[in-house]
Amino acid sequence: MSIERFLNNSVTSWMAGEGEHADIVMSTRIRLARNLTGYRFPLSFTENEALQVDQAISAVLLDAEAELESTFSYIDIKELSALNRQVLVEKHLISPKLAHSEVAGSVLLSDDEAVSVMVNEEDHIRIQCIFPGMQLNEAWRQANHIDDVLEKELPYAFDEQFGYLTSCPTNTGTGLRASVMMHLPALTMTKQMDRIVTAITRLGMVVRGIYGEGSEALGNVYQVSNQTTLGKSEEDILTDLQSITEQIIQKEREARAALLHTRxxxxxxxxxxxxxxxxxxxxxxxxxxxxxxxxxxxxxxxxxxxxxxxxxxxxxxxxxxxxxxxxxxxxxxxxxxxxxxxxxxxxxxxxxxxxxxxxxxxxxxx
Structure with missing residues (x-):
């Protein structure tokens, strides 16, 4: 599929306004960080290593389209203008880190834009699945399936004690970042967000803005995700996030009802x-x-x-x-x-x- 289709079309699958709790949860994202053995991590490897990693990962994924029941388009990040990279960031299809990459990197996008596999971002592989509404388990199943397909053909950097090895220690372990993007206007209007953010942080979660780390909560949209991946199973991470999200949803509904009742x-x-x-x-x-x-x-x-x-x-x-x-x-x-x-x-x-x-x-x- 032409890159122009991804750049010009503002509509993507996670914007459907569907799924459980869609009035509050705009989207669910699962991201898996993986690296290959035999290569240095992207923060320190050479251009030649970057090219080899990119070719190895893209070849496996493109050959596995039938098994994955999805068609992927390969996009070379270095061939994109700065503006086109920014558009992909704004659509949540690539990260700001990959957009500013100075070595060979790419993204493989599914036709419906629900799946993006970033190559040579902070890690060799970043598998990302975004679903509309609250669909943690569904997004996890798809990301895990893609991960299994890649792991069958590629030598992952894995340690029996520490799990999947990553550039950032906070991703070591499962390599799983699960997040929900939530619209929380009533909690913001009633000035409860600071207290909620503090409570969430104590539970090992983090609250960020609409474009992740370092971004602001534009339009009262917040991302809630797990803080660390080491020492917990994938199931535990998803269960904890599900529980916290449901509590925030309840608080937001109560705040909306109070606004309607009092003013x-x-x-x-x-x-x-x-x-x-x-x-x-x-x-x-x-x-x-x-x-x-x-x-x-x-x-x-x-x-x-x-x-x-x-x-x-x-x-x-x-x-x-x-x-x-x-x-x-x-x-x-x-x-x-x-x-x-x-x-x-x-x-x-x-x-x-x-x-x-x-x-x-x-x-x-x-």
């Missing part, structure tokens, strides 16, 4: 004002777009706002980002130009601008 008019006014901004604004910053998207999504989930598809809002979370905006515009954009273009895309995507655009332009096909 219904104030809440409804805020949510509809945000819908008005998204449908009529001529300038939209990333931060304002994220906040308004969060409000509208909450309004839909509470049954207050009708006629807007949640999957469109998930899609908007991607194409409001700087890289995708410039890719879609076909040119580089200065910050204010991005704010203008972002506002125009939102109006078109929410289908309220067909007759209101003063310039009379045809709406884009997002």
């Amino acid at each position: 219904p008019n104030v809440l409804e006014d805020r949510l509809y004002r945000s819908l008005g901004v998204l449908t009529y604004a001529r300038l939209l910053s990333t931060e304002e777009a994220g906040r308004c998207l969060s409000d509208v999504r909450l309004g839909i989930d509470l049954g207050l706002i009708k006629g807007v598809d949640v999957s469109i809002l998930n899609e908007c979370m991607v194409f409001m980002q700087p890289g995708f905006l410039q890719k879609y515009a076909g040119t580089s954009l200065q910050p204010e130009e991005r704010d203008v273009f972002r506002a125009k895309l939102f109006r078109e995507r929410l289908q309220v601008d067909n007759n209101l655009d003063n310039e009379g332009e045809e709406p884009h096909d997002v």
Whole structure:
């Protein structure tokens, strides 16, 4: 499949707005870190070693498409422009680490974009499966199957005492990072998130922003994942994350009910004002777009706002980002130009601008 399909299409499978607890859990991700014996880790190996590792891993995966019941596209990261790399990061298809790689690296993407296998990121192999809603066990089964297929043909770096060996000690052991991406506007509005983050950290979990480590919780979207992988089985990690996620879901539902009960008019006014901004604004910053998207999504989930598809809002979370905006515009954009273009895309995507655009332009096909 052409790389342009992955770059131009803002829709990906995890944005479907489906799955258990989909009103709060936007997606579930399983990531497995693996390395091959006989090669140094990516942090210190040579370009020649990187090429050999890349060729070995991609050959096995592409040959196993029938067994995996999925078709993969091979994408050489070094052949991509900086903008195209950023777009793949914004779609959660590659990590920022791989996007900035200076040695031979690649990503193998399934046609539905639910699976991405990153080669020569921080480790030789990063298997990633993303499902919509709360589907930890389903995502784990798929990632584990891919891992089994690769391990049959490739010599993994494994130690009987320490488990799978990785570049970062916090990944050693199972090499498993499980995470759920959650929309938690009510807990944020009621100022409970700091307390919840502290409690989660004490339980061996970590809370990050929408794009993982070092990112902010744009649009009240948080990622909750396990902190370490050594000393616990995969089943224990998944069970613990499932339990903690269910508790957070319950807290968020309680906070939403409290907002509806104590300040219904104030809440409804805020949510509809945000819908008005998204449908009529001529300038939209990333931060304002994220906040308004969060409000509208909450309004839909509470049954207050009708006629807007949640999957469109998930899609908007991607194409409001700087890289995708410039890719879609076909040119580089200065910050204010991005704010203008972002506002125009939102109006078109929410289908309220067909007759209101003063310039009379045809709406884009997002």
